Amino acid sequence: MAEIVSLPEAVAELVRDGDTIALEGFTHLIPVAAGHEIIRQRRRDLTLVRMTPDIVYDQMIGAGCARKLVFSWGGNPGVGSLHRFRDAIENGWPAPLEIEEHSHAGMANRYVAAASGLPFAVLRGYVGTDLLAHTPTVKPITCPFTGEVLTAVQALQLDAAIVHAQRADRDGNVQLWGITGVQKEAVLAARRSLVTVEEVVDELDLRPDAVVLPSWTVRWVAEVPGGAHPSYAQGYYDRDNAYYRAWDPISRDRDAFTEWLSAHVLDRQGDG
Amino acid sequence: MSWTADEMMSVAAARALRDGTACFVGIGLPSTAANLARRTHAPNLVLIYESGTIGAKPGRLPLSIGDGVLAETAETVVGVPEVFNYWLQPGRIETGFLGAAQIDRFGNINTTVIGPDYQHPKVRLPGAGGAPEIAASCRQVIVIVRQSRRTFVERVDFVTSFGYGSGPGDRERLGLTGRGPVLVITDLGVLEPDPRTRELTLTSLHPGVTVERAREATGWELAVAAEVATTAPPTALELETLRALEAADKVDQ
Numbered sequence: 349m350a351e352i353v354s355l356p357e358a359v360a361e362l363v364r365d366g367d368t369i370a371l372e373g374f375t376h377l378i379p380v381a382a383g384h385e386i387i388r389q390r391r392r393d394l395t396l397v398r399m400t401p402d403i404v405y406d407q408m409i410g411a412g413c414a415r416k417l418v419f420s421w422g423g424n425p426g427v428g429s430l431h432r433f434r435d436a437i438e439n440g441w442p443a444p445l446e447i448e449e450h451s452h453a454g455m456a457n458r459y460v461a462a463a464s465g466l467p468f469a470v471l472r473g474y475v476g477t478d479l480l481a482h483t484p485t486v487k488p489i490t491c492p493f494t495g496e497v498l499t500a501v502q503a504l505q506l507d508a509a510i511v512h513a514q515r516a517d518r519d520g521n522v523q524l525w526g527i528t529g530v531q532k533e534a535v536l537a538a539r540r541s542l543v544t545v546e547e548v549v550d551e552l553d554l555r556p557d558a559v560v561l562p563s564w565t566v567r568w569v570a571e572v573p574g575g576a577h578p579s580y581a582q583g584y585y586d587r588d589n590a591y592y593r594a595w596d597p598i599s600r601d602r603d604a605f606t607e608w609l610s611a612h613v614l615d616r617q618g619d620g
Numbered sequence: 621m622s623w624t625a626d627e628m629m630s631v632a633a634a635r636a637l638r639d640g641t642a643c644f645v646g647i648g649l650p651s652t653a654a655n656l657a658r659r660t661h662a663p664n665l666v667l668i669y670e671s672g673t674i675g676a677k678p679g680r681l682p683l684s685i686g687d688g689v690l691a692e693t694a695e696t697v698v699g700v701p702e703v704f705n706y707w708l709q710p711g712r713i714e715t716g717f718l719g720a721a722q723i724d725r726f727g728n729i730n731t732t733v734i735g736p737d738y739q740h741p742k743v744r745l746p747g748a749g750g751a752p753e754i755a756a757s758c759r760q761v762i763v764i765v766r767q768s769r770r771t772f773v774e775r776v777d778f779v780t781s782f783g784y785g786s787g788p789g790d791r792e793r794l795g796l797t798g799r800g801p802v803l804v805i806t807d808l809g810v811l812e813p814d815p816r817t818r819e820l821t822l823t824s825l826h827p828g829v830t831v832e833r834a835r836e837a838t839g840w841e842l843a844v845a846a847e848v849a850t851t852a853p854p855t856a857l858e859l860e861t862l863r864a865l866e867a868a869d870k871v872d873q
Contacts, residue, residue: 375686423746425684476782
């Protein structure tokens with residue numbers, strides 16, 4: 349059964365230095381507040397996993413939380429580059445960042461394999477690309493039935509997964525809808541998990557389009573209204589596009605970033 | 621009505637999409653062109669975005685592949701593993717619509733790194749996203765990209781998405797099911813792979829553009845078709861529709 353706790357309490361127990369963690373969300377429902385709490389608790393040497401690392405991962409990388417990034421597309425959607433990510437890779441600031449990169453199809457299947465308790469997944473992918481030469485978790489595999497050569501990707505086992513959802517009930521059953529990305533797979537691929545939610549309600553009304561994570565599949569639930577801002581929570585608030593654009597000049601400059609980090613993350617209390 | 625080179629590019633790309641087919645759409649130029657097509661000659665074009673939104677009918681240009689307007693208007697929203705495994709992989713989707721940071725004479729695309737050293741790139745780009753499998757598994761690929769020597773290079777620094785490799789037979793050898801890039805639409809004209817050599821060949825120029833100018837904007841000895849067509853200029857309807865889409869986009873920002 350999921351335990352309903354505050355965000356700082358959940359993060360303190362969930363994330364340990366050196367862990368492999370994913371904060372998933374495909375443009376929608378990105379657990380930004382949880383990422384900021386990880387920065388405030390000064391976690392280090394994390395392997396950060398996400399299909400689409402965007403500005404919250406840029407912030408975590410710039411704040412020095414990450415040792416390695418596992419991803420398939422890293423950018424500020426609709427705006428441009430992630431400058432803290434680029435500075436880490438191109439110049440090693442604030443620390444060198446190891447990368448392991450995939451395609452979306454590969455990452456999605458790696459989560460599915462881990463959620464399924466399998467060591468790998470099979471797909472038609474990566475063929476002819478230079479990703480094969482640089483990514484050790486992708487290898488060719490021969491089909492035992494037809495002899496066809498396909499591609500295997502290693503399961504993406506996580507120490508911890510964090511996702512954001514619209515709501516949970518008081519027993520910790522979680523409901524999310526709209527674009528749900530790989531959130532279910534990420535939670536099921538992780539040893540420990542936290543779901544931040546817009547609100548905790550007495551009863552979840554039935555929504556046929558919703559993904560439900562039953563309470564017993566989640567370790568902690570924290571009520572964090574606005575916890576996905578500047579991304580959006582369908583039915584609650586829209587994407588703050590101005591924030592994404594404003595991030596570009598802040599993130600280009602180390603001093604501007606450091607100042608921003610102090611004012612907007614480090615010197616603030618958790619919202620939990 | 622006068623128009624810009626970018627508008628001509630979007631219009632030419634929109635025209636290439638057949639009504640009633642399914643199109644896997646990337647954000648940016650491909651999304652603009654696909655939404656223009658749906659508002660002009662292809663009202664039944666099925667838009668599929670990698671966020672899992674199938675049959676999206678956005679009333680405005682989505683700002684990202686996960687824009688809420690896509691989920692709200694889609695026929696169905698599926699998880700990301702499903703969109704790649706069930707929908708893209710078996711070849712159900714007619715057209716993959718991609719952009720590029722670099723493209724070479726055989727239509728191979730780079731969106732990963734600029735520079736010869738992957739570990740220490742000159743420029744780190746966003747990476748692959750859905751593109752490698754879109755390029756492999758859609759029945760055909762259309763590329764939309766502005767033409768310049770920086771982008772049109774002899775060899776891409778990194779093959780993110782496979783075109784024709786180093787020439788004829790490479791796709792077949794690798795067992796790739798889709799035909800590969802059939803059109804490269806730029807702000808100057810249109811390139812198509814030569815049926816024999818697979819080398820991208822200039823087959824059409826937009827009005828007012830010369831072969832010389834296309835050559836200057838290409839980082840290899842550009843092959844030119846025996847007869848180069850002139851792209852039909854944008855119609856008033858195409859331009860008005862495109863401008864309305866882009867104006868709504870700006871207001872929203």
